[in-house]
Amino acid sequence: MMELVCPAGTPAALRAAVDAGANTIYCGFADETNARNFPGLNFSREELAEGVAYAHRRGSKVLVAINTFPRAGSEQLWHRAVADAKTAGADAVILADLGLLAHAADRHPELRRHLSVQAAAANPDAINFYASSFGVRRVVLPRVLTVAEITAINREIDVETEVFVFGGLCVMAEGRCSLSSYITGKSPNMNGVCSPPSHVQYVETRGELAARLGGYTIHRNAKDAPAPYPTLCKGCFHSEDKTGYVFEDPSSLDAKDLIPALAKAGVTALKIEGRQRSRSYVAQVVRSFRGAVEAVAAGRPVPPGTLASLTEGQAATTGAYRKTWR
Amino acid sequence: MQLTVGPNQFFWDAALWRDFYLRLADEAPVDTVVLGELICSKRLPFYQTHFPEVIERLQAAGKSVVMTSLALITLKRERKLTEELVEMGLEVEVNDLSVLPHLPAGAAFSVGPLVNVYNEGSFGWLAARGASRICLPPELPLASIAILAEAAPVPVEVWGWGRLPLAVSSRCYHARLHDRAKDNCQFICSADPDGRAVDTLDGEKFLAVNGIQTLSASCANAANQVPGLRQAGVASLRLSPQSEGFVEVCKLFRDLLDGKIAAETLSATALSRAPGGQYADGFLAGTAGVDWSGGPRRAMMG
Numbered sequence: 264m265m266e267l268v269c270p271a272g273t274p275a276a277l278r279a280a281v282d283a284g285a286n287t288i289y290c291g292f293a294d295e296t297n298a299r300n301f302p303g304l305n306f307s308r309e310e311l312a313e314g315v316a317y318a319h320r321r322g323s324k325v326l327v328a329i330n331t332f333p334r335a336g337s338e339q340l341w342h343r344a345v346a347d348a349k350t351a352g353a354d355a356v357i358l359a360d361l362g363l364l365a366h367a368a369d370r371h372p373e374l375r376r377h378l379s380v381q382a383a384a385a386n387p388d389a390i391n392f393y394a395s396s397f398g399v400r401r402v403v404l405p406r407v408l409t410v411a412e413i414t415a416i417n418r419e420i421d422v423e424t425e426v427f428v429f430g431g432l433c434v435m436a437e438g439r440c441s442l443s444s445y446i447t448g449k450s451p452n453m454n455g456v457c458s459p460p461s462h463v464q465y466v467e468t469r470g471e472l473a474a475r476l477g478g479y480t481i482h483r484n485a486k487d488a489p490a491p492y493p494t495l496c497k498g499c500f501h502s503e504d505k506t507g508y509v510f511e512d513p514s515s516l517d518a519k520d521l522i523p524a525l526a527k528a529g530v531t532a533l534k535i536e537g538r539q540r541s542r543s544y545v546a547q548v549v550r551s552f553r554g555a556v557e558a559v560a561a562g563r564p565v566p567p568g569t570l571a572s573l574t575e576g577q578a579a580t581t582g583a584y585r586k587t588w589r
Numbered sequence: 590m591q592l593t594v595g596p597n598q599f600f601w602d603a604a605l606w607r608d609f610y611l612r613l614a615d616e617a618p619v620d621t622v623v624l625g626e627l628i629c630s631k632r633l634p635f636y637q638t639h640f641p642e643v644i645e646r647l648q649a650a651g652k653s654v655v656m657t658s659l660a661l662i663t664l665k666r667e668r669k670l671t672e673e674l675v676e677m678g679l680e681v682e683v684n685d686l687s688v689l690p691h692l693p694a695g696a697a698f699s700v701g702p703l704v705n706v707y708n709e710g711s712f713g714w715l716a717a718r719g720a721s722r723i724c725l726p727p728e729l730p731l732a733s734i735a736i737l738a739e740a741a742p743v744p745v746e747v748w749g750w751g752r753l754p755l756a757v758s759s760r761c762y763h764a765r766l767h768d769r770a771k772d773n774c775q776f777i778c779s780a781d782p783d784g785r786a787v788d789t790l791d792g793e794k795f796l797a798v799n800g801i802q803t804l805s806a807s808c809a810n811a812a813n814q815v816p817g818l819r820q821a822g823v824a825s826l827r828l829s830p831q832s833e834g835f836v837e838v839c840k841l842f843r844d845l846l847d848g849k850i851a852a853e854t855l856s857a858t859a860l861s862r863a864p865g866g867q868y869a870d871g872f873l874a875g876t877a878g879v880d881w882s883g884g885p886r887r888a889m890m891g
Contacts, residue, residue: 332705332707332708332711333707333708333710334707334708334733335707335708335709335729335732335733335734335737336708336709336732336733338708338709338710359705360705360707360708360710360711361686361705361706361710361711361714361715362708362709362710362711362712362713362714363710365710365714366710384686384687385661385663385687386662386663386667386668386687387668388662388671388687388688388690388691389662389685389686389687391690392686392687392689392690395690407661407663407758407759408663408759412663415665434758434760435757435758435803436661436756436757436758436759438705439660439661439703439705439756439757440755440756441726441727441728441753441755441756441872442755442756442803444728444872444877444878445753445755445805445871445872445877445879446877446878446879447877448871448875448876448877448878450728452705452707452726452728453707453728473790473791477877477879479791479793479795480789480790480791480793481789483790498789499790500787500788500789500790500795500796501787501788501789501790501792502786502787502788502798503766503785505766506790509762509765509766510758510760510762510803511760583759583760586772587770588759588760589759589760589761589764589770589771
């Protein structure tokens, strides 16, 4: 059966995910060392140790994402995060930065290392480089690849691959995007945030509601229509004679129907995005995907979807997995 | 401080491409020129026949010539291109880490701005691996640059001029804006030699697209930051090519670095040459990248 890797932004979400059938949970510390550095989210050292114990008692694993790029002069904060993840009993750390990978391989060789999607290793050369240089055992593939390309990659590498199947969808190669810091000063790479709520404003003018980020209008809707969150790359813009979603519609990823194809492509693990999501959201998504993974393992078709209400703007896409997306 | 001309990010007509670099060789007071294709492997066949002539002319003019890798390498054909690039025997600028394993031991390489070098660990690892120069990601604030440059075993370069490379995707936005599939793009990005503007619904200048790349609408201009960069020990400034007035921009930066003109003079003189018609240097200042230290950042479409 394919491994289901599920998000937990809080200890309660971790327990909910484990109880709903997650094989593996990923989470992060409550600071800038992880790429979901939102207020009120993530784990203290004690909470992580307790969460790991809870998961292990039920046969689940815990991965700790330390996947931002350490700030010059403050690398010890990230180094300490790796050491503390090991102390808490984490089954692996998920890293993106070259220097941090080198540090972890050197200082904690026995701690399993996964390559974060933030490293955007998009071809076999990159993956083999991370595997041979830093002993990386699993690579989370960037959301720029088709299923055919994933199949070809798996033929040329010796490490496991993990792919996103549900949740927020980065349109850009992950870890290689500074759109957010261009507009707000805060970026996924440096601060673990993208289009942060601290820079969002909803402004009503002439019967319309504008969703602004850093003072720039990202969406404008009729006042009574639901206003999408102003994620920069999902906004509506003008470009010469065109007006529309230049980069991507406000939609999120749902690749549930592609699970059989991903299994055939040699993918080891399926990842659900959403550490910022509620406990009940996580439980619902995990249950649905656990059912799908079990069905596929038993040779049955993927059960019909029930998650439409959980996708962004109620719109789902299979993203780059299908070539037509490009 | 030296001047490096980064790789052209855009898709130009082959004749324009050739003229641009021949003129650069003859007239621009720059030290290093990075050639090659950064954004889309499909563009390369249109102008690569001019490489030998341009390389020879640049080298004859005393400029170092470096060949860039692609920014995002996914296709088999693109991996093969990387091998061919290495075989050219010139210094390679790595803009995707997957290039590293293609480099034989001892091969000369430098690291471009699209590789994530945010800290001493990454910097040191790449320097130990043989990098001869590292151009830092444009997102880095001066505070980080100073820490990295202070202990740097190899020269540090910083983005000095041109639309900022903010993101790459597997999706081609030029094709998407023309309702075409990426594989049937018909090279429509050549219509926008400095990128295609993306404005907000309020008509504010916002971003620009160039094939799979997203850039800033504003033109980065590090002129006001030169004293800080110099004090930090930065060895070179990177100027990014644009279709018109680029040699003049190079000359202005040379004059600024030589103390012949003030930063304000450079900015005032070069504004009409700046893609997007407005400046940004917020990344260096450590605020939002779009901010400009020389005045208001926002300009409505006129």
